[in-house]
Amino acid sequence: MENIRKYFNEFVSISDADWDVFSSKLSRVEFPKKSLILEIGKRERFLSFIEKGIIRFNIPKPDHDFTFAFAFENTFVSGYDAFLTQTPSLYNIEAITDCVLWQITYEDLEAVYNNTSIGDRIGRKVAEGLYLRKMKREMSLLEDTAKKRYLDLMNEQPLLIQYIPQKYLASYIGIRPQSLSRIRKTI
Template sequence: MHEIRKFIDTISPMNNSDWDFFSSKLQEVKLKKNTTLLQIGKVENYLSFISKGIIRLYIPRVESDLTFGFLFDNEFVTAYDSLLTQSPSEYQIETLTETILWKISNKDLQEVYEKTNNGNIIGRKMAENMFLIKSKRELSLLSRTAEERYLDLFSDRPNLLQQIPLKYIASYIGVTPQALSRIRKRIT
Protein backbone atom coordinates (compact mmCIF):
# COMPACT_ATOMS: atom_id res chain seq x y z
CA MET A 1 0.00 0.00 0.00
CA HIS A 2 2.99 2.30 0.39
CA GLU A 3 3.19 2.60 -3.44
CA ILE A 4 -0.18 4.34 -3.60
CA ARG A 5 0.74 6.71 -0.76
CA LYS A 6 4.00 7.61 -2.49
CA PHE A 7 2.17 8.14 -5.79
CA ILE A 8 -0.53 10.32 -4.21
CA ASP A 9 2.06 12.36 -2.33
CA THR A 10 3.68 13.28 -5.66
CA ILE A 11 0.32 14.76 -6.75
CA SER A 12 -0.71 16.48 -3.52
CA PRO A 13 0.61 15.20 -0.16
CA MET A 14 -2.03 13.88 2.24
CA ASN A 15 -1.76 14.44 5.95
CA ASN A 16 -1.77 11.29 8.09
CA SER A 17 -5.40 11.51 9.21
CA ASP A 18 -6.61 11.96 5.61
CA TRP A 19 -4.39 9.09 4.49
CA ASP A 20 -5.75 6.88 7.27
CA PHE A 21 -9.30 7.69 6.19
CA PHE A 22 -8.55 7.11 2.50
CA SER A 23 -6.55 3.91 3.03
CA SER A 24 -9.30 2.47 5.25
CA LYS A 25 -11.52 2.51 2.14
CA LEU A 26 -9.03 0.58 -0.03
CA GLN A 27 -9.41 -3.11 -0.73
CA GLU A 28 -6.49 -5.20 -1.99
CA VAL A 29 -7.37 -7.53 -4.86
CA LYS A 30 -5.04 -10.13 -6.41
CA LEU A 31 -5.95 -11.24 -9.91
CA LYS A 32 -4.70 -13.89 -12.30
CA LYS A 33 -3.59 -13.20 -15.85
CA ASN A 34 -6.48 -12.64 -18.32
CA THR A 35 -9.03 -11.75 -15.64
CA THR A 36 -11.82 -9.46 -16.77
CA LEU A 37 -12.14 -6.43 -14.47
CA LEU A 38 -15.08 -4.88 -16.28
CA GLN A 39 -17.28 -6.35 -18.98
CA ILE A 40 -18.81 -4.34 -21.77
CA GLY A 41 -22.32 -3.27 -20.75
CA LYS A 42 -21.55 -3.22 -17.02
CA VAL A 43 -21.31 -0.04 -14.92
CA GLU A 44 -17.90 0.83 -13.46
CA ASN A 45 -18.06 1.17 -9.69
CA TYR A 46 -14.36 1.27 -8.77
CA LEU A 47 -11.22 3.29 -9.16
CA SER A 48 -8.20 1.01 -8.80
CA PHE A 49 -4.50 1.59 -8.32
CA ILE A 50 -2.20 -0.93 -9.97
CA SER A 51 0.37 -2.01 -7.42
CA LYS A 52 1.70 -4.67 -9.80
CA GLY A 53 0.63 -5.77 -13.25
CA ILE A 54 -0.40 -4.80 -16.74
CA ILE A 55 -3.96 -4.05 -17.78
CA ARG A 56 -5.54 -3.64 -21.20
CA LEU A 57 -8.58 -1.58 -22.22
CA TYR A 58 -10.30 -2.83 -25.36
CA ILE A 59 -13.44 -3.17 -27.42
CA PRO A 60 -14.22 -6.82 -28.09
CA ARG A 61 -14.96 -7.55 -31.75
CA VAL A 62 -15.61 -10.79 -33.61
CA GLU A 63 -12.73 -10.37 -36.08
CA SER A 64 -10.22 -9.00 -33.55
CA ASP A 65 -10.32 -6.91 -30.40
CA LEU A 66 -9.60 -3.20 -30.67
CA THR A 67 -7.05 -2.36 -27.96
CA PHE A 68 -6.90 1.32 -27.04
CA GLY A 69 -5.03 1.44 -23.76
CA PHE A 70 -2.46 -0.20 -21.53
CA LEU A 71 -1.85 0.58 -17.86
CA PHE A 72 1.05 -0.45 -15.66
CA ASP A 73 2.41 -0.43 -12.10
CA ASN A 74 1.69 2.77 -10.18
CA GLU A 75 -1.15 3.91 -12.42
CA PHE A 76 -4.88 4.16 -11.81
CA VAL A 77 -7.32 2.11 -13.84
CA THR A 78 -11.05 2.61 -14.31
CA ALA A 79 -13.61 2.98 -17.05
CA TYR A 80 -13.68 6.64 -16.13
CA ASP A 81 -16.57 7.63 -18.40
CA SER A 82 -18.74 4.86 -16.96
CA LEU A 83 -17.65 5.70 -13.40
CA LEU A 84 -18.58 9.38 -13.85
CA THR A 85 -21.90 8.84 -15.59
CA GLN A 86 -22.81 5.53 -13.95
CA SER A 87 -23.79 4.26 -17.39
CA PRO A 88 -22.80 0.93 -18.97
CA SER A 89 -19.24 0.72 -20.27
CA GLU A 90 -18.70 0.46 -24.00
CA TYR A 91 -15.41 -1.39 -23.53
CA GLN A 92 -13.78 -4.04 -21.38
CA ILE A 93 -10.83 -4.06 -19.03
CA GLU A 94 -8.66 -7.13 -18.41
CA THR A 95 -5.39 -8.09 -16.79
CA LEU A 96 -2.55 -9.18 -19.07
CA THR A 97 -0.38 -10.39 -16.20
CA GLU A 98 -0.89 -11.41 -12.61
CA THR A 99 -2.05 -8.17 -11.01
CA ILE A 100 -2.40 -6.61 -7.57
CA LEU A 101 -4.88 -3.74 -7.27
CA TRP A 102 -5.99 -1.43 -4.50
CA LYS A 103 -9.67 -0.67 -5.19
CA ILE A 104 -11.97 2.02 -3.85
CA SER A 105 -15.68 2.11 -4.61
CA ASN A 106 -17.19 5.17 -6.24
CA LYS A 107 -19.29 5.76 -3.12
CA ASP A 108 -16.20 5.69 -0.88
CA LEU A 109 -14.27 7.85 -3.35
CA GLN A 110 -16.99 10.52 -3.17
CA GLU A 111 -16.74 10.38 0.63
CA VAL A 112 -12.95 10.88 0.41
CA TYR A 113 -13.56 13.92 -1.81
CA GLU A 114 -15.98 15.36 0.74
CA LYS A 115 -14.13 14.58 3.98
CA THR A 116 -10.44 15.08 3.26
CA ASN A 117 -8.45 18.26 2.84
CA ASN A 118 -7.05 17.52 -0.61
CA GLY A 119 -9.08 14.60 -1.98
CA ASN A 120 -10.69 16.91 -4.55
CA ILE A 121 -7.30 18.27 -5.62
CA ILE A 122 -5.96 14.75 -6.16
CA GLY A 123 -9.12 13.76 -8.05
CA ARG A 124 -8.93 16.83 -10.29
CA LYS A 125 -5.24 16.32 -11.04
CA MET A 126 -5.84 12.65 -11.86
CA ALA A 127 -8.73 13.61 -14.19
CA GLU A 128 -6.50 16.19 -15.86
CA ASN A 129 -3.78 13.57 -16.33
CA MET A 130 -6.25 11.10 -17.85
CA PHE A 131 -7.42 13.83 -20.23
CA LEU A 132 -3.84 14.57 -21.32
CA ILE A 133 -3.14 10.88 -21.96
CA LYS A 134 -6.35 10.55 -23.98
CA SER A 135 -5.63 13.73 -25.93
CA LYS A 136 -2.08 12.60 -26.75
CA ARG A 137 -3.41 9.25 -27.96
CA GLU A 138 -6.05 10.87 -30.20
CA LEU A 139 -3.56 13.31 -31.70
CA SER A 140 -1.12 10.48 -32.35
CA LEU A 141 -3.77 8.48 -34.22
CA LEU A 142 -4.69 11.52 -36.31
CA SER A 143 -1.27 12.93 -37.08
CA ARG A 144 1.37 10.18 -36.91
CA THR A 145 2.08 7.16 -39.08
CA ALA A 146 1.79 3.65 -37.69
CA GLU A 147 5.57 3.40 -37.66
CA GLU A 148 5.86 6.67 -35.72
CA ARG A 149 3.22 5.47 -33.24
CA TYR A 150 5.17 2.23 -32.77
CA LEU A 151 8.44 4.10 -32.21
CA ASP A 152 6.70 6.47 -29.76
CA LEU A 153 5.32 3.50 -27.87
CA PHE A 154 8.74 1.88 -27.80
CA SER A 155 10.44 5.04 -26.50
CA ASP A 156 7.67 5.84 -23.98
CA ARG A 157 7.35 2.31 -22.62
CA PRO A 158 10.10 -0.08 -23.70
CA ASN A 159 8.89 -2.70 -21.20
CA LEU A 160 5.61 -2.88 -23.08
CA LEU A 161 7.11 -4.64 -26.04
CA GLN A 162 8.51 -7.50 -23.98
CA GLN A 163 5.42 -8.11 -21.88
CA ILE A 164 2.43 -7.60 -24.19
CA PRO A 165 1.43 -9.85 -27.08
CA LEU A 166 2.21 -8.26 -30.45
CA LYS A 167 -1.40 -8.63 -31.62
CA TYR A 168 -2.46 -6.20 -28.87
CA ILE A 169 0.33 -3.77 -29.74
CA ALA A 170 -0.67 -3.93 -33.41
CA SER A 171 -4.27 -3.18 -32.50
CA TYR A 172 -3.17 -0.32 -30.24
CA ILE A 173 -1.20 1.41 -32.99
CA GLY A 174 -3.98 0.72 -35.51
CA VAL A 175 -2.46 -1.91 -37.80
CA THR A 176 -2.73 -5.63 -38.45
CA PRO A 177 -0.20 -7.98 -36.85
CA GLN A 178 1.27 -8.53 -40.33
CA ALA A 179 1.76 -4.77 -40.84
CA LEU A 180 3.40 -4.55 -37.42
CA SER A 181 5.77 -7.33 -38.42
CA ARG A 182 6.76 -5.33 -41.53
CA ILE A 183 7.26 -2.17 -39.42
CA ARG A 184 9.47 -4.07 -37.00
CA LYS A 185 11.56 -5.47 -39.89
CA ARG A 186 12.07 -1.99 -41.38
CA ILE A 187 13.18 -0.60 -38.02
CA THR A 188 15.68 -3.37 -37.28
Protein backbone atom coordinates in the same frame (compact mmCIF):
# COMPACT_ATOMS: atom_id res chain seq x y z
CA MET B 1 -0.21 0.87 -1.12
CA GLU B 2 2.80 3.09 -0.47
CA ASN B 3 3.19 3.66 -4.23
CA ILE B 4 -0.19 5.40 -4.20
CA ARG B 5 0.98 7.80 -1.53
CA LYS B 6 4.18 8.46 -3.52
CA TYR B 7 2.02 9.15 -6.57
CA PHE B 8 -0.04 11.71 -4.64
CA ASN B 9 3.01 13.30 -3.03
CA GLU B 10 4.31 14.22 -6.50
CA PHE B 11 1.70 16.97 -6.71
CA VAL B 12 0.28 17.52 -3.22
CA SER B 13 1.31 16.96 0.37
CA ILE B 14 -1.22 14.63 1.96
CA SER B 15 -1.51 14.66 5.73
CA ASP B 16 -1.40 11.44 7.72
CA ALA B 17 -5.03 11.96 8.75
CA ASP B 18 -6.21 12.37 5.15
CA TRP B 19 -4.09 9.42 4.05
CA ASP B 20 -5.62 7.28 6.80
CA VAL B 21 -9.12 8.15 5.57
CA PHE B 22 -8.24 7.43 1.93
CA SER B 23 -6.20 4.27 2.52
CA SER B 24 -8.88 2.80 4.81
CA LYS B 25 -11.21 2.76 1.79
CA LEU B 26 -8.82 0.81 -0.46
CA SER B 27 -9.12 -2.90 -1.18
CA ARG B 28 -6.33 -5.02 -2.64
CA VAL B 29 -7.56 -7.26 -5.47
CA GLU B 30 -5.67 -9.71 -7.66
CA PHE B 31 -6.65 -10.54 -11.23
CA PRO B 32 -5.06 -13.45 -13.09
CA LYS B 33 -3.74 -12.99 -16.62
CA LYS B 34 -6.51 -12.77 -19.26
CA SER B 35 -9.28 -12.08 -16.74
CA LEU B 36 -11.80 -9.30 -17.18
CA ILE B 37 -11.54 -6.46 -14.70
CA LEU B 38 -14.53 -4.72 -16.27
CA GLU B 39 -16.87 -6.39 -18.72
CA ILE B 40 -18.73 -4.57 -21.46
CA GLY B 41 -22.27 -3.79 -20.29
CA LYS B 42 -21.32 -3.79 -16.58
CA ARG B 43 -21.21 -0.73 -14.35
CA GLU B 44 -17.73 0.49 -13.38
CA ARG B 45 -17.75 0.53 -9.60
CA PHE B 46 -14.05 1.18 -8.97
CA LEU B 47 -11.20 3.55 -9.51
CA SER B 48 -8.08 1.39 -9.34
CA PHE B 49 -4.35 1.89 -8.89
CA ILE B 50 -2.12 -0.67 -10.61
CA GLU B 51 0.49 -1.96 -8.19
CA LYS B 52 1.57 -4.75 -10.55
CA GLY B 53 0.66 -5.72 -14.09
CA ILE B 54 -0.49 -4.50 -17.47
CA ILE B 55 -4.09 -3.79 -18.45
CA ARG B 56 -5.69 -3.27 -21.84
CA PHE B 57 -8.93 -1.59 -22.86
CA ASN B 58 -10.71 -3.25 -25.76
CA ILE B 59 -13.87 -3.46 -27.76
CA PRO B 60 -14.62 -7.02 -28.87
CA LYS B 61 -15.39 -7.47 -32.57
CA PRO B 62 -16.45 -10.68 -34.35
CA ASP B 63 -13.10 -11.18 -36.11
CA HIS B 64 -10.75 -9.39 -33.65
CA ASP B 65 -10.64 -7.18 -30.57
CA PHE B 66 -9.96 -3.49 -31.01
CA THR B 67 -7.40 -2.43 -28.39
CA PHE B 68 -7.54 1.29 -27.72
CA ALA B 69 -5.51 1.74 -24.52
CA PHE B 70 -3.00 0.18 -22.17
CA ALA B 71 -2.36 0.99 -18.52
CA PHE B 72 0.80 0.16 -16.64
CA GLU B 73 2.07 -0.07 -13.08
CA ASN B 74 1.86 2.92 -10.75
CA THR B 75 -1.01 4.57 -12.60
CA PHE B 76 -4.71 4.90 -11.95
CA VAL B 77 -7.07 3.03 -14.23
CA SER B 78 -10.81 2.88 -14.65
CA GLY B 79 -13.58 2.75 -17.18
CA TYR B 80 -13.70 6.37 -16.12
CA ASP B 81 -16.65 7.47 -18.24
CA ALA B 82 -18.76 4.60 -16.85
CA PHE B 83 -17.37 5.28 -13.35
CA LEU B 84 -18.38 8.94 -13.40
CA THR B 85 -21.84 8.31 -14.84
CA GLN B 86 -22.41 4.97 -13.10
CA THR B 87 -23.71 3.56 -16.38
CA PRO B 88 -22.77 0.34 -18.24
CA SER B 89 -19.34 0.23 -19.84
CA LEU B 90 -19.01 0.26 -23.61
CA TYR B 91 -15.75 -1.72 -23.49
CA ASN B 92 -13.80 -4.37 -21.62
CA ILE B 93 -10.83 -3.84 -19.34
CA GLU B 94 -8.64 -6.94 -19.28
CA ALA B 95 -5.55 -8.07 -17.35
CA ILE B 96 -2.82 -8.85 -19.89
CA THR B 97 -0.57 -10.11 -17.10
CA ASP B 98 -1.30 -11.11 -13.54
CA CYS B 99 -2.37 -7.87 -11.87
CA VAL B 100 -2.58 -6.45 -8.36
CA LEU B 101 -4.90 -3.47 -8.01
CA TRP B 102 -5.86 -1.22 -5.12
CA GLN B 103 -9.49 -0.28 -5.61
CA ILE B 104 -11.82 2.33 -4.18
CA THR B 105 -15.55 2.32 -4.85
CA TYR B 106 -17.43 5.27 -6.28
CA GLU B 107 -19.26 5.75 -2.98
CA ASP B 108 -16.08 5.57 -0.90
CA LEU B 109 -14.33 8.04 -3.18
CA GLU B 110 -17.23 10.45 -2.68
CA ALA B 111 -16.80 10.00 1.08
CA VAL B 112 -13.08 10.84 0.75
CA TYR B 113 -13.99 13.98 -1.20
CA ASN B 114 -16.43 15.02 1.53
CA ASN B 115 -14.38 14.07 4.61
CA THR B 116 -10.83 15.17 3.83
CA SER B 117 -9.24 18.52 3.18
CA ILE B 118 -7.33 17.23 0.17
CA GLY B 119 -9.87 14.82 -1.43
CA ASP B 120 -11.08 17.13 -4.19
CA ARG B 121 -7.53 17.99 -5.23
CA ILE B 122 -6.51 14.33 -5.34
CA GLY B 123 -9.59 13.50 -7.42
CA ARG B 124 -8.86 16.34 -9.79
CA LYS B 125 -5.24 15.25 -10.26
CA VAL B 126 -6.24 11.64 -10.99
CA ALA B 127 -8.86 12.85 -13.48
CA GLU B 128 -6.32 15.16 -15.12
CA GLY B 129 -3.87 12.29 -15.50
CA LEU B 130 -6.50 10.08 -17.14
CA TYR B 131 -7.54 12.92 -19.44
CA LEU B 132 -3.97 13.74 -20.48
CA ARG B 133 -3.29 10.09 -21.39
CA LYS B 134 -6.48 10.06 -23.47
CA MET B 135 -5.58 13.29 -25.29
CA LYS B 136 -2.05 12.09 -26.01
CA ARG B 137 -3.48 8.89 -27.51
CA GLU B 138 -5.99 10.78 -29.68
CA MET B 139 -3.37 13.21 -30.96
CA SER B 140 -1.02 10.34 -31.73
CA LEU B 141 -3.71 8.61 -33.80
CA LEU B 142 -4.33 11.82 -35.75
CA GLU B 143 -0.74 12.98 -36.21
CA ASP B 144 1.71 10.08 -35.98
CA THR B 145 2.58 7.15 -38.20
CA ALA B 146 2.07 3.62 -36.93
CA LYS B 147 5.84 3.26 -36.68
CA LYS B 148 6.10 6.36 -34.46
CA ARG B 149 3.26 5.13 -32.23
CA TYR B 150 5.08 1.82 -31.81
CA LEU B 151 8.41 3.53 -31.08
CA ASP B 152 6.77 5.85 -28.55
CA LEU B 153 5.24 2.90 -26.71
CA MET B 154 8.64 1.16 -26.73
CA ASN B 155 10.28 4.27 -25.27
CA GLU B 156 7.61 4.79 -22.60
CA GLN B 157 7.40 1.17 -21.40
CA PRO B 158 10.46 -0.70 -22.76
CA LEU B 159 10.44 -3.48 -20.17
CA LEU B 160 6.70 -4.02 -20.09
CA ILE B 161 6.00 -3.98 -23.83
CA GLN B 162 7.54 -7.45 -24.16
CA TYR B 163 4.56 -8.85 -22.23
CA ILE B 164 1.94 -7.48 -24.62
CA PRO B 165 0.99 -9.87 -27.45
CA GLN B 166 1.78 -8.54 -30.92
CA LYS B 167 -1.86 -8.69 -32.01
CA TYR B 168 -2.80 -6.24 -29.18
CA LEU B 169 0.08 -3.91 -30.03
CA ALA B 170 -0.92 -3.90 -33.69
CA SER B 171 -4.55 -3.14 -32.86
CA TYR B 172 -3.47 -0.36 -30.50
CA ILE B 173 -1.40 1.42 -33.13
CA GLY B 174 -4.13 0.93 -35.74
CA ILE B 175 -2.64 -1.73 -38.01
CA ARG B 176 -2.75 -5.49 -38.63
CA PRO B 177 -0.18 -7.82 -37.00
CA GLN B 178 1.51 -8.42 -40.38
CA SER B 179 2.18 -4.69 -40.75
CA LEU B 180 3.60 -4.55 -37.24
CA SER B 181 5.97 -7.38 -38.16
CA ARG B 182 7.23 -5.30 -41.10
CA ILE B 183 7.71 -2.26 -38.84
CA ARG B 184 9.63 -4.31 -36.29
CA LYS B 185 11.96 -5.60 -39.02
CA THR B 186 12.94 -2.03 -39.96
CA ILE B 187 13.81 -1.04 -36.39
